[in-house]
Amino acid sequence: MKSMTVKKALGLLRKHDISPIELVDMCHRRLKETTNLNYMVHNIPSQLLHKHARIAEQSYVKGSSKALDGIPVAFKDNFCMRNIPTTCASRMLLNYKPPYTATMVEKVAQAGGIIVGKTNMDEFAMGSGSVDSCYGPVVNPWNFALNLQGQESILDEESSLSDWFISGGSSGGSAAAVAAGACLAAFGSDTGGSTRNPASYCGLVGLKATYGLLSRHGMIPLVNSMDVPGIVTKTVEDSAILLNAVAGHDVRDSTTVQEKYAPFEIDDTFDVSKVYVGIPREFHTPGLSPEVLKLWKATADALEQAGAKVAEVSMPHAKHCLNCYHVLCCCEVASNFSRYTGIEFGLRCGSEESTEDLYAESRHHGFNDVVRGRILAGNFFLLRRNFDRFFLKAQRIRRLISNDFKAVFSSGIHFLLTPTTLTDAPSFSWFSQKDNRTRSAEQDIFTTAANMAGTPAVSLPLSNSQRGLPLSLQLMGPHFSESRLLSLAYWLEQQAHFQHLDLDFLDRK
Amino acid sequence: MAASTIKNAELFLNLASPLRLKHIRSSLSNSKYISVCSVCGSIHQRNFSKYSSAKLNQRVNIDKGGKPSHKGWHSIIGLEIHAQIKSASKLFSGAGTQFGMSPNTQVSLFDAAFPGTLPVLNQKCVQAAVRTAQALGCHINQVSKFDRKHYFYADMPAGYQITQQRHPLAVGGSLTYVFQCSTTSRVERRSARLLQIQLEQDSGKSLHDLENGISLIDLNRAGVGLMEIVTAPDFTSGDDAASFVKDLRDILVTLGTCDGRMAEGSMRVDANVSVHRPGDPLGTRTEVKNLNSTKNIRLAIDNEIERQIEVLENGGIIENETRSFDAEDGQTIAMRDKEKLLDYRFLPEPNLPPLVIHLDDSTVPSESSSLFVTLRRNGSGYDNFCLPEQQRLMLETKYGVPLIHSVVLVRHGLFDLYEKLVSNHNCDTRATTAILKTSYISFLDDQRVDATESPVTIQQLAQLIHIFQRGEISSSSLSIVLNELSVSSQLSCQTIIEEKGLWMVSSNEVILAAIDEVLTKNPQNVKSYKKGKVNQLKVFTTKVMKILEGKASASHIQSLIKDKLDKY
Incomplete structure (x- = not known):
């Protein structure tokens, strides 16, 4: 499984070297072996997986296979699937089975992908550790690979770990599922870095496409104006394969772009010497670990040596990203979460003597403190007397941040190279010392800017830290530059020879 | 096209019975997590204050003739008319809009606010609103925007209404209407200014079963497109406001943008009422909500004026509050939750780009990422409509029909018929007016049909008018002949008059x-x-x-x- 990628699997399937059922079973077995990592919250029964695998097999027999035929894919638990629990890891939706299917899920299924399950996450995608879930935290599969005190106990259900590394979040379940080998690709959502952050900690490629390229229909929103379905894969090529399968206009999402999407392949002849790469100086912040800084410098040097022009650039408003994000996020959360009242769907509890009591009780029991806190803050920001001071101001700053990107990209810079996170994956004990808000501010520091501006960004693993965990960097480009962005990422990936997590020893047990 | 209408792609909820909630009191209060602000008010309030008292004084007290004196008080009324847009599907979803269907059978997942669903603007609704705005002489904003207006209410599933209150589709405009006094035969032309026309969603319905202590929610209406038409405070009495609404209704029906069935809730009116002494600043207004007939508009406003005067005369103060009208005892009643407690916490709707109106396809940029709607000037044919006021003016100037009669003829949709009778069938104008405005209208009422469905042909009617204008039949015999014609259409007027012995005695x-x-x-x-x-x-x-x-x-x-x- 270690070396199994979407691209490789498709090749083997076409050559009939492996059957879709074998592939699905491999993933399913891995899922069973790693249940203690707690990354999957709903498994599709293997009978159903086999049914889909047989359909895929037919396509290969007939030689009429589709883009993802037989490829096991997981979805974060905020993508709606008809009649399948979709909970957002919240008590509010524990009983909820959506009566419809999200466009992303539909497109993957139409392309022949086999959906293996729904992945764990921070409740309603609010968080960056995948520890604030009603199902409990996600454990980073890289804990297996390290010579840690708890390594054996992960495999032992009886004892609990003293400490372990988190997967990052909020799409930690999706990243862990791919890293562990329970699927070959997974979808997360990315509002302020929620796909890139766990991809970075789990040693995977995390793509946040341009806002408007992927449909949000059926993806339960956090911040509508920033949410983008995220793609987690082992390699850059896989990322492009998945993107090609799902990108494009959706009549059910008015914010998707009209232009017909042109699928692309990674350009392996990409000429790095013609590339201008910007290094935003504001991203050199306190708290950046020496290891990440070293990798950042080394990567810039490698680009320069290959003939690329690398220049320091300034994005003066980047430092306001987090505060601005916080205000806008809370405002949209306050609004989006007004619908969770227990009337039409979801948790309903409390006195039915009055509407207010019913709402209050249902919302009190349904949401965790993080969600309730953001709702409260958002409603405060949106009050008539506060609207201009908070919401409007934040929107103006958002425009300035977006203009920073425009200015940089119109000055001749093609791409920006930054860290994805300050460090490698933090330990659970360290992470839980501070509250969700503090941790989100630290974790999202390099990633929110792209959500503010709607630009595409990809995080890719390039090296390992001293303790053996993945270290990643982020590339950002102008709107709709995915093709070139991923081609550059591919070039870096080829230089780095990053070694993916090898859990194949589990199969030999 | 960004703003394409969803057709079959959408799944529909089809709940066999209404959503049941045990004894849910309807209320506008927020849940305990939502902090509420003590200040509230809509943009309308602000707009109202723009008009100085002096300017308004020029208009007030013109109803003296028709109304009892208000002991020196002047009353000022502004209206918000919610007109349901006549469209097969809802404003943002593909669900149907037919009235009177079983509860919760016309509800898409979006209408029930299922998480992850998104609004898709119905172009037909935009075109209807633009057509209405053009007919009312409004300025169409090339760019308008949608906001979320938040409040918790059991029949509003998302917890917010999508509205254009802050960036409306159209602003300005005016409407010339005919004031009709309900107690005297006085009629006169008046004009009222419009402030804006905005698109917004209708809410669902809560049905309170007090006997069993339960509330039932029907979402069939939730998400139906509304045009909210906001007027300046240009009215002075219940009759005045009701006259305006009648004329507006006729216009919308003529345009085909609203079916105008007030009894079915297709048009609902909120009236902002205040009183003051001449020369004093405007008084505090109250809002009387959800008036669903022209009669109730008249009664509610007049009752509210009386009430405010009585309160003030007794040294009380008027509170800025929302009131409802109890048609049974003819009183306005303060609603339990005062509007002033609500802060709607407006938020730009993030799932809908700004709406851009293009007059034709040539101005649409090729790479537009916004929602846009183009108006096909030719083909839709709305320029050819003759609106009620134009019809009345034609009747008056061309045929000498007095206003008091032209109002009646036009309201009953008899303009076309009148024109044809006079122009093509050589009917006498006075005789035609006399027959149409009384015998013919009551005949149509008895038959329960409108003018286009009359069982009597224009030839038969013309024949009857000719007989009448020659003085060969009395007006009291007309209804007998009309009724006979509707039963045995093959008979001529002469035969019927002969058989029934209705000829005038000429000897x-x-x-x-x-x-x-x-x-x-x-x-x-x-x-x-x-x-x-x-x-x-x-x-x-x-x-x-x-x-x-x-x-x-x-x-x-x-x-x-x-x-x-x-x-x-």
Whole structure:
């Protein structure tokens, strides 16, 4: 499984070297072996997986296979699937089975992908550790690979770990599922870095496409104006394969772009010497670990040596990203979460003597403190007397941040190279010392800017830290530059020879 | 096209029974997590204050003739009219909009606010609103925007309404309407200014079963497109406001943008009412909500004016509050939750780009990422519509129909018929007016049909008018003939009149015989006439008319009687 990628699997399937059922079973077995990592919250029964695998097999027999035929894919638990629990890891939706299917899920299924399950996450995608879930935290599969005190106990259900590394979040379940080998690709959502952050900690490629390229229909929103379905894969090529399968206009999402999407392949002849790469100086912040800084410098040097022009650039408003994000996020959360009242769907509890009591009780029991806190803050920001001071101001700053990107990209810079996170994956004990808000501010520091501006960004693993965990960097480009962005990422990936997590020893047990 | 209408792609909820909630009191209060602000008010409030009292004073008290004096108080009324857009599907979803369907059978997942669903703007609704705005002389904003207006209410599943209150589709404009006094026969033209027209979603319905202590929620109406038409505070009385709404309704129906069925809730009116003494600043306003007939508009406003005056005369103060109208006892009642407690916490709707209106395809940029709607000037044919005011003016100027009658003819949709009768069938204008405004309208009412569905053909009607204008049939016989025509359409008017014996008595001999009879039987009256009591003539005429069963001209009878008596 270690070396199994979407691209490789498709090749083997076409050559009939492996059957879709074998592939699905491999993933399913891995899922069973790693249940203690707690990354999957709903498994599709293997009978159903086999049914889909047989359909895929037919396509290969007939030689009429589709883009993802037989490829096991997981979805974060905020993508709606008809009649399948979709909970957002919240008590509010524990009983909820959506009566419809999200466009992303539909497109993957139409392309022949086999959906293996729904992945764990921070409740309603609010968080960056995948520890604030009603199902409990996600454990980073890289804990297996390290010579840690708890390594054996992960495999032992009886004892609990003293400490372990988190997967990052909020799409930690999706990243862990791919890293562990329970699927070959997974979808997360990315509002302020929620796909890139766990991809970075789990040693995977995390793509946040341009806002408007992927449909949000059926993806339960956090911040509508920033949410983008995220793609987690082992390699850059896989990322492009998945993107090609799902990108494009959706009549059910008015914010998707009209232009017909042109699928692309990674350009392996990409000429790095013609590339201008910007290094935003504001991203050199306190708290950046020496290891990440070293990798950042080394990567810039490698680009320069290959003939690329690398220049320091300034994005003066980047430092306001987090505060601005916080205000806008809370405002949209306050609004989006007004619908969770227990009337039409979801948790309903409390006195039915009055509407207010019913709402209050249902919302009190349904949401965790993080969600309730953001709702409260958002409603405060949106009050008539506060609207201009908070919401409007934040929107103006958002425009300035977006203009920073425009200015940089119109000055001749093609791409920006930054860290994805300050460090490698933090330990659970360290992470839980501070509250969700503090941790989100630290974790999202390099990633929110792209959500503010709607630009595409990809995080890719390039090296390992001293303790053996993945270290990643982020590339950002102008709107709709995915093709070139991923081609550059591919070039870096080829230089780095990053070694993916090898859990194949589990199969030999 | 960004703003394409969803057709079959959408799944629909089809709940067999209404969503049941045990004893849910309807209320506008927020749940305990939502902090509420003490300040509230909509943009309308701000707009209202723009108009100075002095300017308004020019308009006030013009209803003196028709209304009892308000002890020196002036009343000011502004209206918000919610007109449901006539469209097969809802404003942002593909669910149907038909009235009277089983509860919760016309509900898409979006209408029920299922998480992850997104609004898709219905172009038909935009086109209807633009057509309405153009007819009312509004300025169409090329770019308008959608906001979320938040409040918790069981029949509003998302917890917010999508509205254009802050960046409306159209602003300005005015409407010339005919003021009709309900107590006198006074009619006159007036004009009211419009502030804006905005698109917004309708809410669902809560049905409170007090006996069993439960509330039921029907979401069939949730998400139906509304045009909210906001007027300036240009009205002075219930009659005034009701007259305006009647005319507006006629316009919307003519345009085909709203079916105008107030009884079904297709048009609902909120009235902002305040009173003040001339020269003083405007008084505090109250808002009387959800008036669903022109009669209730009149009664509610007049009652609210009276109430405010009484409160103020007794030294009280008027609170800025929302009131409802109880049609049973004719009183406005304060609603439990005061509007001033609500802060709607407006938020730009993030799932809908700004709406851009293009007058034709040529101005649409090729790479537009916004929602846009193009108006096909030709083909939709709305420029060719003749609106009610134009129809009235035509009747008045071309055919000399007085305003008091043209209002009635136009309201009943008889303009086309009138034109054809006069122009193509050589009917006399006065006779045509006389027949259409009374006998023909009550005939249509009895048949429960509107003008376009009349069982009587225009040829038959023209024939009848010709007979009438020659004085060969009396007005009291008209309805008999019309009813007969509707039953046996193959018969001609002549045949019916013949068979029913409705011809006017043209022979003087018959009339004179009747006169002789009357005069002989009433010698006392003849005496008093001779003494100078001229009004006895009318008494005689009535009696003669009775003998002749109304089939003679009253003036002719009268002159014959006079001749006879003078010869006595």
